[in-house]
Amino acid sequence: MQTQTGFRFRCYPTHAQAQTLLRWIGCQRFIYNAKVAEDRYYRKFARKALDLTGxxxxxxxxxxxxxxxxxxxxxxxxxxxxxxxxAVRWRQAYGRYFQGLGGRPVIKKKVGRQAVWITSELFMFSPIVNTQTGEILGNRLTIGSKKFPVGDILFHAHKDYRIPNSIRIGVEAGQWFLSFSNEDLSQVPDEAETVEWLRKFSEEELLARTFGGDRGVEIPLAGNHGEAFDFDPVQKARMEKKVRQTKRYQRQMARQRTSAVKEKRPTGANYRKTKKRLAKSHQYGKNVREDFAHKTSRAIVHNPEHFLMVYEDLNVHGMTKKPKAKKDENGKWARNQAAAKAGLNKKILTAAWGKTVTFTKYKAVKAGKLCIKINPYQTSQECAECGHIHPDNRVSQSEFVCQACGHQDNADHNAGRxxxxxxxxxxLSGGYQPKESKRCGIFRQKEEAVIGPVRSESTPGESIVSREAGNSLTRGTENQENPFVRRETPATTA
Ligand SMILES: [Zn+2]
Known part of the structure; x- marks a missing residue:
């Protein structure tokens, strides 16, 4: 099985370049939205008058x-x-809909992250090379055509990459990004093979090579071998500060909006400025959570002692949702714990949880390992030693004392075990079945290749770009080797 790696690099267009790129983004969105609107119109029309049009x-x-x-x-x-x-993006979205991978394309909004998808006619990777030593000093991307030149954009590549067929350039909270994906060069075993391999182990052998991660409120992630993963103190302090900042900006925006309404004028420049600042402080928290999830999942998967990763199957979406409004017996509104649930800590944690699991999953696939999610029912009340399940086992938030065998442990550690x-x-019992993964294959028009070569990043077998041959930029092929060497015979536990 072949996997893909996504890349997202910071890039630094000048102000003028940014203006041009924003125009490109806007025009591409316009075409996309025009297709969506037209399709909706015709489908509505067809529902009413299909007999007439046929x-x-x-x-x-x-x-x-x-x-x-x-x-x-x-x-x-x-x-x-x-x-x-x-137009191609719209059609690809429709392709995913036909395959049952998503809904029909919807209108793209003008707020939030924005990006333009450009294919190889409009860009060229050209590294800045020291002419004397041949050393690569920096990364440069030339964008535009003869008629519409944008110029050279510098970007920071924090890891090795190969030149892709198409790229996305986008902006989020005032920061520009270049993103694309490469098909990995090395083959990895697919899930069914991995499961078969893991089933050769005995229960004790596999248990010693399993990471059980319990997601908690005190410590974001606690492992069964005593590991504890947490944000660092600086990140925690800054995140708290950013949350205070966020609230201040939200109040400020509300004030600015109110005064605009009072004076019967549209919101002005200061409102827009506050909005930008607000987006930036949100972005910080997002970056920290992603950083945490990446570092944690990497540490777990790349540990040579771990072959199997187990998490609880938590409904993260449901946990972050607002609780329903409650009424008491007199029909009055009652407290529904909304304030308590909206606790900042919880929100941050749940977001990091979801990401950590997602990242562990894909990193595990690349390393030829397995990550599974299991039903979390009563995991926090079960004794890891004797299996006795009782709510009283959990004496406090952090303490676990088994009422049957007296086993004492940290509650998170026990849950991990x-x-x-x-x-x-x-x-091992065969209860777990590998899922058939649906690939979002993109359908291609037969003779219309001239109009739109659907050059998708995810079209299999297309990754080996012809211009890669002899290209000095093709770096890091040796890094693509699978670092994990699989032992065929199960090793005995010490
Ligand atoms: Zn016990």
């Missing part, structure tokens, strides 16, 4: 009808490939 509108990637010198002159100020890719045990049993 056919549904085709799902194609034509877009020339939206370009009008009088109505949409600005569409002519961007390269046609940018517009075409907007229970999870590991349950996971191993579930796997």
């Amino acid at each position: 056919f549904y509108p085709p799902v194609d990637q034509q877009y020339s009808r939206y370009i009008d010198p009088d109505l949409t002159p600005w569409l002519q100020e961007v390269p046609s490939q940018v517009l075409r890719n907007g 229970v999870l590991a045990k349950r996971g191993v049993r579930w796997l």
